[in-house]
Amino acid sequence: MNSDTIAIPESELIARASQGDADAFGLLYEKYVEKIYNYLYYKTSSQAQAEDLTSQVFLKALRNIETYEDRGYPFSAWLYRIAHNLVVNWYRDKDKLEQMPLEDDFPLPSEEDHIEERLQKSEEGENLLEIIREIPEDRQQLLILKFVEGLTNQEIGDITGRTEGAVKALYYRTLVSLRDEYGV
Numbered sequence: 001m002n003s004d005t006i007a008i009p010e011s012e013l014i015a016r017a018s019q020g021d022a023d024a025f026g027l028l029y030e031k032y033v034e035k036i037y038n039y040l041y042y043k044t045s046s047q048a049q050a051e052d053l054t055s056q057v058f059l060k061a062l063r064n065i066e067t068y069e070d071r072g073y074p075f076s077a078w079l080y081r082i083a084h085n086l087v088v089n090w091y092r093d094k095d096k097l098e099q100m101p102l103e104d105d106f107p108l109p110s111e112e113d114h115i116e117e118r119l120q121k122s123e124e125g126e127n128l129l130e131i132i133r134e135i136p137e138d139r140q141q142l143l144i145l146k147f148v149e150g151l152t153n154q155e156i157g158d159i160t161g162r163t164e165g166a167v168k169a170l171y172y173r174t175l176v177s178l179r180d181e182y183g184v
Helices: 010-018 022-044 047-067 075-096 115-134 137-148 153-160 164-182
Strands: none
Touching: 010 022, 010 047, 022 047, 022 075, 022 137, 047 075, 075 153, 115 137, 137 153, 137 164, 153 164
8 A cells, every 4th residue: 555545544445435436445455355364264274265255255345335334343343244254154054065175285394494393383283273163153253353363352342242341351261261171
Protein backbone atom coordinates (compact mmCIF):
# COMPACT_ATOMS: atom_id res chain seq x y z
CA MET A 1 0.00 0.00 0.00
CA ASN A 2 1.23 3.49 -0.69
CA SER A 3 1.04 6.42 1.72
CA ASP A 4 -2.17 7.74 0.10
CA THR A 5 -4.12 4.56 0.82
CA ILE A 6 -2.90 4.27 4.42
CA ALA A 7 -4.68 7.52 5.27
CA ILE A 8 -8.07 6.19 4.13
CA PRO A 9 -10.12 5.15 7.17
CA GLU A 10 -11.36 1.57 7.12
CA SER A 11 -14.97 2.75 7.42
CA GLU A 12 -14.56 4.72 4.20
CA LEU A 13 -13.02 1.72 2.43
CA ILE A 14 -15.99 -0.40 3.53
CA ALA A 15 -18.46 2.23 2.34
CA ARG A 16 -16.71 2.49 -1.02
CA ALA A 17 -16.50 -1.28 -1.39
CA SER A 18 -20.20 -1.64 -0.62
CA GLN A 19 -20.87 0.73 -3.52
CA GLY A 20 -18.87 -1.46 -5.91
CA ASP A 21 -15.42 0.13 -5.64
CA ALA A 22 -13.12 -2.81 -6.43
CA ASP A 23 -9.99 -0.89 -5.42
CA ALA A 24 -11.42 -0.23 -1.96
CA PHE A 25 -12.28 -3.90 -1.52
CA GLY A 26 -8.80 -4.77 -2.77
CA LEU A 27 -7.28 -2.68 0.01
CA LEU A 28 -9.44 -4.46 2.59
CA TYR A 29 -8.38 -7.77 1.06
CA GLU A 30 -4.69 -6.84 1.28
CA LYS A 31 -5.11 -5.80 4.89
CA TYR A 32 -6.75 -9.05 6.05
CA VAL A 33 -5.91 -11.87 3.64
CA GLU A 34 -2.84 -13.08 5.50
CA LYS A 35 -4.61 -13.11 8.88
CA ILE A 36 -7.61 -14.99 7.51
CA TYR A 37 -5.36 -17.46 5.69
CA ASN A 38 -3.35 -18.13 8.88
CA TYR A 39 -6.53 -18.66 10.87
CA LEU A 40 -7.85 -21.13 8.29
CA TYR A 41 -4.52 -22.91 7.97
CA TYR A 42 -4.41 -23.59 11.68
CA LYS A 43 -8.02 -24.77 11.61
CA THR A 44 -7.49 -27.17 8.67
CA SER A 45 -3.75 -28.01 8.71
CA SER A 46 -3.83 -27.92 4.94
CA GLN A 47 -2.23 -25.26 2.80
CA ALA A 48 -4.48 -26.05 -0.16
CA GLN A 49 -7.64 -26.09 1.95
CA ALA A 50 -6.69 -22.86 3.70
CA GLU A 51 -6.09 -21.18 0.35
CA ASP A 52 -9.43 -22.43 -0.98
CA LEU A 53 -11.35 -21.35 2.11
CA THR A 54 -9.58 -17.97 2.17
CA SER A 55 -10.73 -17.29 -1.37
CA GLN A 56 -14.25 -18.35 -0.37
CA VAL A 57 -14.20 -15.96 2.61
CA PHE A 58 -13.32 -12.99 0.46
CA LEU A 59 -15.69 -13.98 -2.33
CA LYS A 60 -18.50 -14.23 0.21
CA ALA A 61 -17.45 -10.90 1.75
CA LEU A 62 -17.39 -9.25 -1.67
CA ARG A 63 -20.83 -10.57 -2.55
CA ASN A 64 -22.30 -9.48 0.78
CA ILE A 65 -20.39 -6.33 1.69
CA GLU A 66 -23.40 -4.14 0.97
CA THR A 67 -25.18 -5.92 3.84
CA TYR A 68 -22.30 -5.34 6.28
CA GLU A 69 -23.35 -3.19 9.24
CA ASP A 70 -20.94 -1.56 11.65
CA ARG A 71 -22.22 -2.75 15.03
CA GLY A 72 -19.22 -1.58 17.00
CA TYR A 73 -17.05 -4.56 16.11
CA PRO A 74 -14.07 -4.37 13.76
CA PHE A 75 -14.53 -5.38 10.13
CA SER A 76 -12.11 -8.24 10.77
CA ALA A 77 -14.64 -9.78 13.19
CA TRP A 78 -17.08 -10.08 10.29
CA LEU A 79 -14.41 -11.78 8.16
CA TYR A 80 -13.46 -14.18 10.97
CA ARG A 81 -17.12 -15.13 11.43
CA ILE A 82 -17.39 -15.91 7.72
CA ALA A 83 -14.17 -17.96 7.97
CA HIS A 84 -15.40 -19.79 11.05
CA ASN A 85 -18.70 -20.71 9.39
CA LEU A 86 -16.91 -21.98 6.29
CA VAL A 87 -14.60 -24.15 8.41
CA VAL A 88 -17.55 -25.61 10.29
CA ASN A 89 -19.23 -26.43 6.97
CA TRP A 90 -15.97 -27.85 5.59
CA TYR A 91 -15.56 -30.22 8.54
CA ARG A 92 -19.19 -31.30 8.28
CA ASP A 93 -18.89 -31.93 4.55
CA LYS A 94 -15.43 -33.48 4.86
CA ASP A 95 -16.86 -36.28 6.96
CA LYS A 96 -19.32 -37.06 4.16
CA LEU A 97 -16.72 -37.28 1.40
CA GLU A 98 -13.78 -39.58 1.04
CA GLN A 99 -10.82 -37.57 -0.10
CA MET A 100 -7.29 -38.45 -0.95
CA PRO A 101 -5.27 -35.42 0.18
CA LEU A 102 -2.27 -34.33 -1.80
CA GLU A 103 0.82 -33.71 0.23
CA ASP A 104 1.50 -30.05 0.94
CA ASP A 105 4.79 -28.69 -0.29
CA PHE A 106 7.47 -28.76 2.35
CA PRO A 107 10.43 -26.39 2.25
CA LEU A 108 13.75 -27.98 1.54
CA PRO A 109 16.00 -28.10 4.57
CA SER A 110 18.90 -25.69 4.65
CA GLU A 111 22.41 -26.95 5.15
CA GLU A 112 22.25 -25.73 8.74
CA ASP A 113 19.20 -27.82 9.60
CA HIS A 114 19.71 -31.24 11.10
CA ILE A 115 17.13 -33.80 10.05
CA GLU A 116 16.69 -35.00 13.63
CA GLU A 117 15.86 -31.49 14.84
CA ARG A 118 13.42 -30.93 11.99
CA LEU A 119 11.68 -34.24 12.67
CA GLN A 120 11.42 -33.50 16.39
CA LYS A 121 9.99 -30.01 15.73
CA SER A 122 7.58 -31.47 13.20
CA GLU A 123 6.42 -34.18 15.62
CA GLU A 124 6.01 -31.67 18.44
CA GLY A 125 3.99 -29.39 16.19
CA GLU A 126 1.79 -32.25 15.03
CA ASN A 127 1.25 -33.43 18.61
CA LEU A 128 0.29 -29.92 19.70
CA LEU A 129 -2.17 -29.58 16.80
CA GLU A 130 -3.72 -32.95 17.70
CA ILE A 131 -4.19 -31.79 21.29
CA ILE A 132 -5.68 -28.48 20.18
CA ARG A 133 -8.14 -30.27 17.89
CA GLU A 134 -9.40 -32.31 20.85
CA ILE A 135 -10.44 -29.29 22.90
CA PRO A 136 -13.79 -27.53 22.41
CA GLU A 137 -14.21 -25.31 19.35
CA ASP A 138 -14.39 -22.04 21.29
CA ARG A 139 -11.08 -22.81 22.98
CA GLN A 140 -9.45 -23.77 19.67
CA GLN A 141 -10.54 -20.47 18.20
CA LEU A 142 -9.23 -18.58 21.23
CA LEU A 143 -5.78 -20.16 20.97
CA ILE A 144 -5.53 -19.53 17.24
CA LEU A 145 -6.62 -15.91 17.53
CA LYS A 146 -4.33 -15.32 20.53
CA PHE A 147 -1.14 -17.10 19.48
CA VAL A 148 -1.30 -17.32 15.70
CA GLU A 149 -2.94 -14.00 14.95
CA GLY A 150 -1.53 -12.19 17.98
CA LEU A 151 -4.84 -10.49 18.74
CA THR A 152 -5.58 -8.78 22.03
CA ASN A 153 -8.24 -10.06 24.41
CA GLN A 154 -10.47 -7.15 23.40
CA GLU A 155 -10.11 -7.99 19.69
CA ILE A 156 -10.85 -11.65 20.40
CA GLY A 157 -13.90 -10.59 22.37
CA ASP A 158 -15.09 -8.48 19.44
CA ILE A 159 -14.74 -11.45 17.10
CA THR A 160 -16.31 -14.03 19.40
CA GLY A 161 -18.99 -11.82 20.96
CA ARG A 162 -17.50 -12.07 24.47
CA THR A 163 -16.35 -9.44 26.90
CA GLU A 164 -12.65 -8.95 27.45
CA GLY A 165 -13.05 -10.44 30.94
CA ALA A 166 -14.79 -13.51 29.54
CA VAL A 167 -11.95 -13.98 27.06
CA LYS A 168 -9.38 -13.75 29.89
CA ALA A 169 -11.32 -16.30 31.93
CA LEU A 170 -11.65 -18.71 28.99
CA TYR A 171 -7.96 -18.30 28.21
CA TYR A 172 -7.02 -19.09 31.82
CA ARG A 173 -9.34 -22.13 31.96
CA THR A 174 -7.97 -23.35 28.62
CA LEU A 175 -4.35 -23.16 29.74
CA VAL A 176 -5.11 -24.85 33.07
CA SER A 177 -7.02 -27.58 31.24
CA LEU A 178 -4.20 -28.15 28.75
CA ARG A 179 -1.66 -28.33 31.57
CA ASP A 180 -3.75 -30.71 33.69
CA GLU A 181 -4.97 -32.99 30.92
CA TYR A 182 -2.00 -33.05 28.54
CA GLY A 183 0.98 -31.79 30.49
CA VAL A 184 1.39 -28.95 28.00
